[in-house]
Structure formats: structure tokens, C-alpha cells
Amino acid sequence: MNIFILSIKNIISKPLSTGLSLVLLALGVGLISLILHIDRHLQSQMNNNIRGIDMVVGAKGSPLQLILSAVFQIDVPTGNIKLSEANTLKKNRLIKYGIPLSYGDSYETFRIVGTNQEYPELYSMQLAEGSLWTKSLDVTIGATVAEKTGMKVGDTFLGSHGLSEGGHVHEDQFYTVTGIFQSSGSVIDQLILTGLESVWDIHDDHSSHAADDNDHESDNPEPSATGEIKTSQEDDHDHDHDHEDGHEHHDHVVPEEDREITAMLIKFRSPMGMVQLPRMVNENTNMQAALPNYELLKLFSLMGIATTTLSMVAFVVILVSGISVFISLYLSLKDRIYEMALLRTYGASRQQLLGMIFQEGLLIAFSGFVLGLLLSRIGLLVISYLLESDYRYGFTDSMPIIEEGYLLIITLVIGFLAALIPAIHVFKINLSKSLADA
Incomplete structure (x- = not known):
């Protein structure tokens, strides 16, 4: 039985x-x-993604939004901050290092992030092939980006404005893939990394083209602020006058002190930085300081x-x-x-x-x-x-x-x-x- x-x-x-x-x-x-x-x-x-990051500095707004956008790259940024102001903070004796991030463009919904080479070092990234970016418009892409897009070393592509599909494509400004990272399970797997100068050059040129388009539109007689209509001869005279003064009419190069970034990832030298710097930044500057551990603790408590x-x-x-x-x-x-x-x-x-x-x-x-x-x-x-x-x-x-x-x-x-x-x-x-x- x-x-x-x-x-x-x-x-x-x-x-x-x-x-x-x-x-x-x-x-x-x-x-x-x-x-x-x-x-x-x-x-x-x-x-895994907040390791080595004690504080994030960005534009004023929601601290959690700043953390999600700058650290995890899953939210829109709160705005831009002046690079000069961030660099001044970075020189504080309580700060070990500060990693700038600048973004706003994407390729097939993958974010293009302007930064320095300390950013991949923060996550101990290893290259599967190729090398890190060395000049403007060079990019190194994450493993997931390479897998989903099929891009390889040497390929070129055009970025589009915005963090989702359907944005304005930056024409005639091709990024070149110089390397591909190994898969790490970190946020970098989902990113396209390049130098800060790439982001600035793209948007400086975009501003110049926009200004050119406006100038071409002004070739037609338009009323001035006083109601007068300038003829083409008068407009040419004004244009020549600008050259005589030594100023290019279409010179849109942004001065270094006016450069902007989206956020900066900061590591403290000692626990004293945690005590002093967040309040100092929030009260005495135009920037906002957010602490990843604190914000995530609040998020997990709600969850x-x-x-x-x-x-x-x-x-x-x-x-x-x-x-x-x-x-x-x-x-x-x-x-x-x-x-x-x-x-x-x-x-x-x-x-x-x-x-x-x-x-x-x-x-x-x-x-x-x-x-x-x-x-x-x-x-x-x-x-x-x-x-x-x-x-x-x-x-x-x-x-x-x-x-x-x-x-x-x-x-x-x-x-x-x-x-x-x-x-x-x-x-x-x-x-x-x-x-x-x-």
C-alpha cells in the first residue's frame, strides 16, 4: 500500500x-x-548608483527630482546652474571631487550626457572595445545602448533635442562612437557619454543657426520698433557698421563665465561636509543641494x-x-x-x-x-x-x-x-x- x-x-x-x-x-x-x-x-x-555620491547640486526645485534626474537619469532636470558657481563650490576644502553633468539631448530616448572622465571611473567602468571620448562630439556608449541601437565603434549618429523621441534633430553635427562600455548594472549602461564641450558646441551652433534664420527673415522690410521700415540698403549699412566696430553680427560664442551645466555630483572629504555644505548651498547660492541617501530613505519609507x-x-x-x-x-x-x-x-x-x-x-x-x-x-x-x-x-x-x-x-x-x-x-x-x- x-x-x-x-x-x-x-x-x-x-x-x-x-x-x-x-x-x-x-x-x-x-x-x-x-x-x-x-x-x-x-x-x-x-x-549601486549612489555609490561615491554624497551630495548633488543643481537648480532649485524638488530635491527628489534632482536626485532622480542627476543620479538615476529617470526624471527631467530641475534646470541649469552656472558652471562658474559650481566650480567655486567644488574648490571648497570639504569637497573631495565634483563631477559635472550636462544633458538635454538624446538619441532614440537614450540620454546624451556631457561630463568628464571621472564619471565612468566613479562606477569602475571597463571598456568592452574602443576608447573613451577625447574631443568634442566623440562619445562612449553604455552596453544597453549598444545592444538596443546596434551601434558599433566608428559609427556616427545625430542627436535630438529633449529626453524623449520626437525632438528637433541637430542636423550636420554628427557624434562619433569611440568606445563601448562593458555591462555593469549601473546607470551608465543606459547612457551616451561625451565631453561637456560637445553639449556646449551643439547648442552654441544651434543658437547660431537660429540667429541666422532670424537674420534671413529680416531681409524683408519689417517695421522697426519706432514703426519705420528699413530698406535693404539701410540694413546693409547697419551690418557694415557692425563690422567697422569690430563685432561679428553672428558671433554667438558663450563666454566661459556664462557656461551652464545641469548638475554636479559631489563627494565629501569628511563627515563635516554633510553637516555644513548642504545648508550653505541652499541658503547662500542660487543652487540647490540634495542628499541622495536622505532622499532615498524618504522614498523607501513611503514605499x-x-x-x-x-x-x-x-x-x-x-x-x-x-x-x-x-x-x-x-x-x-x-x-x-x-x-x-x-x-x-x-x-x-x-x-x-x-x-x-x-x-x-x-x-x-x-x-x-x-x-x-x-x-x-x-x-x-x-x-x-x-x-x-x-x-x-x-x-x-x-x-x-x-x-x-x-x-x-x-x-x-x-x-x-x-x-x-x-x-x-x-x-x-x-x-x-x-x-x-x-
Whole structure:
């Protein structure tokens, strides 16, 4: 007599009650597993991307927006700041280094970020091929950028204005790919890095072209501010007069002191910088200082409320499923009293009958757990797809985690407890009475 096979047949014989118990268990386990994986992935990604960054300086606005845009590159920037003002701050004795970032253009939704070569060093980036950028309009691209766009070393492309598709394309100003980074799991995988001068040159030339277009439009007679109409001869005279004064009419070179960047990533020399500099920047400059660790702690605290609530709901669902398993086994047992008594007369011991009941509870619990893990992995794939399409982030690791081991133990305990009362009834079964009643 194979008690294990008999347990399986007993479970299958009640498809509706067993199916309900499995669905409830799977939903509870799947939801908790999904929450655990999302929380783990988000914390891992965020901690990986803020390493070496104690403070971010940018335009005034939302501190969290500044962190998300400058560190994680998943939000729009709060504005621009003067490079000269950022460099003055960078010289403070409490600052170890400051890494400038300047962006606003993209290629196929991948951001083009102007910076210096300390930025990839911050994440210990290694080159898969080629080299880092060395001059204006040279770029080094992340592994994800290379994979999604198919670009290789030596390829050229045109950037477009804005951080999403559909922006104005900067014509006749081709970027050249000089290198490709190895995959690192950091934000740089999603970026196109170049020098600050590339961003400035692109936008200086764009401003010059815009000014040229305006000048061409002014070749037609237009009313002046006083209502007079200038003829082409008068306009030529004014143009010549500008040259006589030694000024080019279309000279739009931006002075160094007027250069702007989007943000600066700062590392302190000592904990004293954390105490003094953020308040000093926020109160005495036109810039805003935001602390990544502090802002992410607030973000995770808000997320923690939601995840805790969802986890509590999931545990309630698991407990309800445990009650469902208990009811299923108990009602099934009442119909199988004669069967149990008959098994005893054929030589089955009390321990074997107890084992059969406990096996049924544990088999339902384990099957619900496995089905729940499958549901959580499907959920991860869906969320990963949505994140990758919107933010270029994805969940690549779906391997089991230690917390799922604890979840398995909890699920099996619930299955064991659900079978406990039916098992006690089986242990106390009265053979003669049960056979006589049948």
C-alpha cells in the first residue's frame, strides 16, 4: 500500500475545493514573492548608483527630482546652474571631487550626457572595445545602448533635442562612437557619454543657426520698433557698421563665465561636509543641494508603507487559504471515515493514516507555493518589460532568494496546521463503530 500515491488521489478526487485552496495560496505566495523581489531589485539598483555620491547640486526645485534626474537619469532636470558657481563650490576644502553633468539631448530616448572622465571611473567602468571620448562630439556608449541601437565603434549618429523621441534633430553635427562600455548594472549602461564641450558646441551652433534664420527673415522690410521700415540698403549699412566696430553680427560664442551645466555630483572629504555644505548651498547660492541617501530613505519609507500593506494582505490571503485547506480536509475526512476504518483492518497503522492526512495538507501547501513562485516570476517579467520600455531599467535576476525559503517554511507550517485537526480525528477513529455505521 503506497500512502503517498493514495494522498495524491485523495487530493485529485476533490478538484473544486483543492483548486480553491491552491489559487488562494498561490495568490498570497506570489504577491509576497513579487514584493520581495521588487524591493530587493530597487534597493540594489539605487545603492549601486549612489555609490561615491554624497551630495548633488543643481537648480532649485524638488530635491527628489534632482536626485532622480542627476543620479538615476529617470526624471527631467530641475534646470541649469552656472558652471562658474559650481566650480567655486567644488574648490571648497570639504569637497573631495565634483563631477559635472550636462544633458538635454538624446538619441532614440537614450540620454546624451556631457561630463568628464571621472564619471565612468566613479562606477569602475571597463571598456568592452574602443576608447573613451577625447574631443568634442566623440562619445562612449553604455552596453544597453549598444545592444538596443546596434551601434558599433566608428559609427556616427545625430542627436535630438529633449529626453524623449520626437525632438528637433541637430542636423550636420554628427557624434562619433569611440568606445563601448562593458555591462555593469549601473546607470551608465543606459547612457551616451561625451565631453561637456560637445553639449556646449551643439547648442552654441544651434543658437547660431537660429540667429541666422532670424537674420534671413529680416531681409524683408519689417517695421522697426519706432514703426519705420528699413530698406535693404539701410540694413546693409547697419551690418557694415557692425563690422567697422569690430563685432561679428553672428558671433554667438558663450563666454566661459556664462557656461551652464545641469548638475554636479559631489563627494565629501569628511563627515563635516554633510553637516555644513548642504545648508550653505541652499541658503547662500542660487543652487540647490540634495542628499541622495536622505532622499532615498524618504522614498523607501513611503514605499515601505505600501509594501507592508500589500504584504499584510498577502499573508491574510495565505491564512484564508490555510483555513480553506483545513475545511477541505475536514469535510473530506467525514466522507472517508469508512475508508479509513477499512484501511486499518487491512493492516494500515495509525501512524500511516496520520501521515496520509499530513501529506495531503503539505502537498497542497507545497503545490500552492510552487504555483505562487511561478506567478511572481510572470509578474516580474511584466514589470521588467514596463520599466524597460519607460525607464530603460529591467529586472535581470529572478533567482530564488533567502526570503522565499522562509516563505516556503511558513506555507508548509500553515499546511501542517490545516491538517492537524483532521489528523487527530483519524487518530481517534473507532474501527467497530465506523464499520458498523457504514
